[in-house]
Amino acid sequence: xxxxxxxxxxxxxxxxxxxxxxxxxxxxxxxxxxxxxxxxxxxxxxxxxxxxxxxxxxxxxxxxxxxxxxxxxxxxxxxxxxxxxxxxxxxxxxxxxxxxxxxxxxxxxxxxx
Amino acid sequence: xxxxxxxxxxxxxxxxxxxxxxxxxxxxxxxxxxxxxxxxxxxxxxxxxxxxxxxxxxxxxxxxxxxxxxxxxxxxxxxxxxxxxxxxxxxxxxxxxxxxxxxxxxxxxxxxxxx
Numbered sequence: 001x002x003x004x005x006x007x008x009x010x011x012x013x014x015x016x017x018x019x020x021x022x023x024x025x026x027x028x029x030x031x032x033x034x035x036x037x038x039x040x041x042x043x044x045x046x047x048x049x050x051x052x053x054x055x056x057x058x059x060x061x062x063x064x065x066x067x068x069x070x071x072x073x074x075x076x077x078x079x080x081x082x083x084x085x086x087x088x089x090x091x092x093x094x095x096x097x098x099x100x101x102x103x104x105x106x107x108x109x110x111x112x113x
Numbered sequence: 114x115x116x117x118x119x120x121x122x123x124x125x126x127x128x129x130x131x132x133x134x135x136x137x138x139x140x141x142x143x144x145x146x147x148x149x150x151x152x153x154x155x156x157x158x159x160x161x162x163x164x165x166x167x168x169x170x171x172x173x174x175x176x177x178x179x180x181x182x183x184x185x186x187x188x189x190x191x192x193x194x195x196x197x198x199x200x201x202x203x204x205x206x207x208x209x210x211x212x213x214x215x216x217x218x219x220x221x222x223x224x225x226x227x228x
Contacts, residue, residue: 043219103155
């Protein structure tokens with residue numbers, strides 16, 4: 001069975017600083033990988049996803065994540081964060097056959113001015 | 114375009130009482146999901162529908178939980194009777210198809226507190 005571990009429950013950073021939110025998964029088969037974001041008082045939204053092809057995927061608001069098969073990781077990065085990035089971020093995995101999302105515990109990103 | 118609508122947003126009940134949650138997916142989305150999110154955890158799938166058919170209800174505690182999507186549009190999730198451990202946020206999501214690479218659009222959730 002697949003599982004996801006987000007290594008940090010909370011990550012505080014200063015505005016304009018870089019950030020990395022870590023995600024590791026376990027699965028014995030090929031996977032799809034996702035990052036979802038939940039802004040305060042809103043529903044979860046898809047931020048980016050890896051299905052196949054290039055291991056580096058990007059979102060429209062400057063986040064990127066890299067699929068590393070050997071390390072079974074899919075860490076999320078942004079070179080310079082803004083106050084508006086304050087949210088909870090969830091990593092999710094699905095075996096390509098299972099077609100079911102398994103979410104991590106979430107990482108709360110707090111941006112300090 | 115309206116997003117996924119859920120009601121109520123908040124519900125407080127006493128244990129052993131019944132409770133129901135309602136979800137209206139995005140128009141045209143055939144696939145509907147119910148998730149439960151416990152405090153400090155990520156969402157966990159309870160059931161997913163393709164139109165009116167439940168295609169995966171393996172995670173639904175069937176002794177007290179039930180769900181329906183009679184006309185393949187809106188859906189209701191019911192708990193009867195509720196237990197203290199059912200306190201959580203219940204999320205509904207919809208997508209254009211069953212394949213997991215189809216983006217799931219989530220509603221704001223219903224926060225249930227069982228006293």
